[in-house]
Amino acid sequence: MAERAPPRKRAWSWRSQAFRGLIYQIVAVALIAFGVWYLVNSTLANMAARGIQSGFGFLLQPAGFDIGESLIPYDALDPYWKAYAVGVLNTLRVAAVGIIFATLLGTVLGIGRFSGNAIVRGLCYAYVELFRNVPVLLQLLMWYLLFADMLPPITEALSLGGVLFLSKNGLSFPVPVWGPGVGLALLGALAGMVAAWLYRRWAIARFEATGQIRSLFWVPMVIVIAGALLGWIAGGAPSTWNVPRPDGFIMHGGASATPEFLAVLLGLVLYTAAFIAEVVRSGIASVVRGQVEAASSLGLSKDQAMRLVILPQALRVIIPPVTSQYLNLTKNSSLAVAVGYPDVVSIANTSLNQTGRAVECIALIMAVYLTTSLATSAFMNWYNRRAAIKER
Amino acid sequence: MDLVEYCQVRCDYVSLAAFPRSASAYEHKAFRDGQFGRSEPGKQNFNQVETTHMKTNRTKLALAILAAGSALAIATPAQAGKTLDAVKARGELVCGVNTGLAGFSAADSQGKWSGLDVDVCRAIAAAVLGDGNKVKFVPLTAQQRFTALQSGEIDILSRNTTWTLTRDASLGLHFAGVTYYDGQGFMVPVKNKIKSAKQLKGATVCVQSGTTTEKNLTDYSRANNLNVKPIVFEKQEAATGAYFSGRCVAFTTDASGLASIRNKDAKDPKEHTILPELISKEPLGPVVRRGDDEWFAIAKWVLNGLIESEEYGISQDNVDKLKAESKDPVVMRILGTSEDTGKLLGLDKDWMVRALKTVGNYGEMFERNVGPKTSLALPRGANALWNKGGLMYAPPIR
Numbered sequence: 001m002a003e004r005a006p007p008r009k010r011a012w013s014w015r016s017q018a019f020r021g022l023i024y025q026i027v028a029v030a031l032i033a034f035g036v037w038y039l040v041n042s043t044l045a046n047m048a049a050r051g052i053q054s055g056f057g058f059l060l061q062p063a064g065f066d067i068g069e070s071l072i073p074y075d076a077l078d079p080y081w082k083a084y085a086v087g088v089l090n091t092l093r094v095a096a097v098g099i100i101f102a103t104l105l106g107t108v109l110g111i112g113r114f115s116g117n118a119i120v121r122g123l124c125y126a127y128v129e130l131f132r133n134v135p136v137l138l139q140l141l142m143w144y145l146l147f148a149d150m151l152p153p154i155t156e157a158l159s160l161g162g163v164l165f166l167s168k169n170g171l172s173f174p175v176p177v178w179g180p181g182v183g184l185a186l187l188g189a190l191a192g193m194v195a196a197w198l199y200r201r202w203a204i205a206r207f208e209a210t211g212q213i214r215s216l217f218w219v220p221m222v223i224v225i226a227g228a229l230l231g232w233i234a235g236g237a238p239s240t241w242n243v244p245r246p247d248g249f250i251m252h253g254g255a256s257a258t259p260e261f262l263a264v265l266l267g268l269v270l271y272t273a274a275f276i277a278e279v280v281r282s283g284i285a286s287v288v289r290g291q292v293e294a295a296s297s298l299g300l301s302k303d304q305a306m307r308l309v310i311l312p313q314a315l316r317v318i319i320p321p322v323t324s325q326y327l328n329l330t331k332n333s334s335l336a337v338a339v340g341y342p343d344v345v346s347i348a349n350t351s352l353n354q355t356g357r358a359v360e361c362i363a364l365i366m367a368v369y370l371t372t373s374l375a376t377s378a379f380m381n382w383y384n385r386r387a388a389i390k391e392r
Numbered sequence: 393m394d395l396v397e398y399c400q401v402r403c404d405y406v407s408l409a410a411f412p413r414s415a416s417a418y419e420h421k422a423f424r425d426g427q428f429g430r431s432e433p434g435k436q437n438f439n440q441v442e443t444t445h446m447k448t449n450r451t452k453l454a455l456a457i458l459a460a461g462s463a464l465a466i467a468t469p470a471q472a473g474k475t476l477d478a479v480k481a482r483g484e485l486v487c488g489v490n491t492g493l494a495g496f497s498a499a500d501s502q503g504k505w506s507g508l509d510v511d512v513c514r515a516i517a518a519a520v521l522g523d524g525n526k527v528k529f530v531p532l533t534a535q536q537r538f539t540a541l542q543s544g545e546i547d548i549l550s551r552n553t554t555w556t557l558t559r560d561a562s563l564g565l566h567f568a569g570v571t572y573y574d575g576q577g578f579m580v581p582v583k584n585k586i587k588s589a590k591q592l593k594g595a596t597v598c599v600q601s602g603t604t605t606e607k608n609l610t611d612y613s614r615a616n617n618l619n620v621k622p623i624v625f626e627k628q629e630a631a632t633g634a635y636f637s638g639r640c641v642a643f644t645t646d647a648s649g650l651a652s653i654r655n656k657d658a659k660d661p662k663e664h665t666i667l668p669e670l671i672s673k674e675p676l677g678p679v680v681r682r683g684d685d686e687w688f689a690i691a692k693w694v695l696n697g698l699i700e701s702e703e704y705g706i707s708q709d710n711v712d713k714l715k716a717e718s719k720d721p722v723v724m725r726i727l728g729t730s731e732d733t734g735k736l737l738g739l740d741k742d743w744m745v746r747a748l749k750t751v752g753n754y755g756e757m758f759e760r761n762v763g764p765k766t767s768l769a770l771p772r773g774a775n776a777l778w779n780k781g782g783l784m785y786a787p788p789i790r
Contacts, residue, residue: 050542050564050682052562052563052564053562064607064610064611065606065607065609065610066609066620066621067622068596068621068622076613076614144634145633145637147639148637148638149637168637168639169596249594249641250595337626338625338626339625339630340623340630340631346624346626349535349626350601350606352535353535353601353603354558354606354607355558355562356538356558356559356562356563358538
């Protein structure tokens with residue numbers, strides 16, 4: 001007996017859940033759009049009514065103020081947008097360097113919490129509890145006061161071999177004089193890196209095919225250094241360095257990291273590392289004990305077990321919260337203004353006061369942090385997908 | 393409930409909900425006094441609260457600007473004549489001052505404000521409300537000051553603010569006159585043996601952000617090829633702290649500010665010297681919102697009255713006597729015994745009498761707050777009357 005086919009479901013009805021859902025969504029979007037329009041429109045109308053000029057046209061005007069430190073050539077006659085670019089680069093510089101050091105320090109501290117040595121364990125624990133429980137602004141101010149108060153004036157700079165100077169002007173260090181030789185050395189190092197990467201691929205393939213173990217650290221290292229050395233020699237082995245030289249109250253030549261930069265960097269790194277340490281610890285703790293036992297039953301050393309078995313699995317747990325910490329570090333860098341570091345907030349503050357464009361300047365700051373954070377987040381999500389379990 | 397009321401109630405709620413954690417003592421006071429929830433059309437009480445938050449956080453500032461902007465758009469698009477009515481109805485003048493600059497505006501340990509800028513507000517309060525103590529002082533940083541005035545948090549800004557074209561023309565403000573002719577200078581430690589600002593080649597200079605100083609410094613540096621490195625701090629305390637710790641070779645701000653800071657913050661004022669060069673013109677004066685000409689006129693003429701009173705020898709001590717006895721037509725006009733000048737401003741005829749009784753004439757204000765006998769010991773210099781070799785010249789009261 002042939003069964004009757006069930007009545008075809010009607011695709012659409014006034015009373016269907018899909019229709020109601022659609023209506024709710026349209027209403028929600030319309031409300032949000034109205035809210036945004038209302039805020040923007042009334043702010044503009046109100047500013048116009050009060051004779052307050054607005055608009056982003058000021059970005060093309062000459063800024064007219066100097067900036068203490070800059071990664072790109074900047075002159076006071078350059079337009080405001082370039083001053084902003086200097087500020088953004090300063091922010092990115094402290095954030096990028098900070099993220100690298102905070103990750104290294106945090107990982108070491110996190111692993112240290114599992115050390116067999118009670119003193120190491122205790123110290124790591126004490127560090128985490130101390131640094132994550134003191135507000136980061138206070139830490140910045142503390143480091144800055146320490147640098148500004150404790151370091152000697154530039155006339156009595158602490159010197160290391162006449163090339164490194166530490167004073168109230170910061171840490172001054174020599175930089176190589178740029179020339180074709182230096183370029184070749186860099187090129188050599190780059191070629192070395194490519195060669196090392198190829199070697200690594202080959203070594204892994206060999207290991208999987210034959211089981212022969214080759215060093216994946218020392219040999220690539222040697223390849224990179226050899227590449228750089230070859231390039232350096234090929235370039236005529238240039239050895240002129242631009243060495244800093246104190247003169248009165250200024251430092252000639254070399255490069256320097258100012259106390260402002262160092263204070264911000266140190267404050268952010270030490271603070272964020274404490275959080276990353278906790279994330280790493282929880283990540284490692286999440287790997288079941290059986291994995292360690294399995295690793296040792298295969299004859300892996302403790303080091304190998306950590307490197308090859310535990311950390312790769314822990315990474316999956318670690319990456320998402322570490323991303324949040326990176327974002328926090330980037331955003332906390334806006335506190336730099338308290339210690340006089342010319343980050344984007346500091347530049348925006350000055351612009352705001354020169355031009356009176358409060359809404360525009362604040363909007364620019366928000367846009368900068370939003371963009372930076374979303375970019376960091378996108379990169380970390382990509383890395384997270386790579387590290388996640390591949391289900392085949 | 394009409395739309396205006398609805399928005400005010402709602403906006404109060406929004407601003408409270410958005411910033412629940414940053415309650416300061418000032419806010420609590422606002423709560424206690426019941427200034428918070430009162431919804432009187434044309435009077436934006438909630439702006440005071442919102443702007444207080446700006447002191448704590450920059451992101452909140454942005455929110456507050458948006459919130460204030462939206463609220464104001466509905467409440468009062470134009471404010472002609474509103475400020476005087478609002479001040480009278482409130483029974484209190486709200487005056488924006490410096491967070492602490494001895495001699496200009498600083499609070500003592502009892503919270504009593506004094507200084508040249510403070511006296512201007514007291515004089516206006518006396519002229520308008522009849523009592524120089526009916527002033528609420530709102531301490532503002534350099535960055536907050538214009539927003540506070542624009543948004544209506546304060547009625548007048550009297551905070552050593554330089555009169556420039558950009559500020560006058562593009563911020564929706566009016567400068568009511570000049571209370572102090574100043575110029576930007578440099579302070580350096582005596583031990584560095586710097587005698588002239590031209591010796592500051594390549595030097596680090598500490599400076600507070602949110603002022604005209606940064607730009608002047610750059611202009612001077614360029615003109616003299618000095619290539620100075622500014623280190624910019626948000627707070628004046630941080631900037632002077634960095635200078636006194638030796639991070640900067642020099643500290644720069646208005647010369648009057650340098651004298652005040654040297655006197656108040658240096659461990660030993662004798663260890664620091666102010667260089668002879670003044671690198672800019674800094675006419676400092678009180679500021680009011682644009683769009684309320686009546687209030688602008690009051691601020692302008694109280695200030696003019698104080699200066700003209702000095703010229704005609706009317707002082708805090710002799711004002712009563714002169715009012716009763718003087719037959720000098722100018723003095724009689726100032727004191728309202730012949731023509732009723734106050735009426736033209738929307739005040740009564742005793743407006744200047746009360747102002748003078750409260751703070752004295754301009755010369756007395758100067759001597760009491762910053763003059764040679766005070767710890768700041770600033771010479772009268774450019775701030776002497778025009779007929780004594782200075783620049784202080786008030787249009788006549790007649």
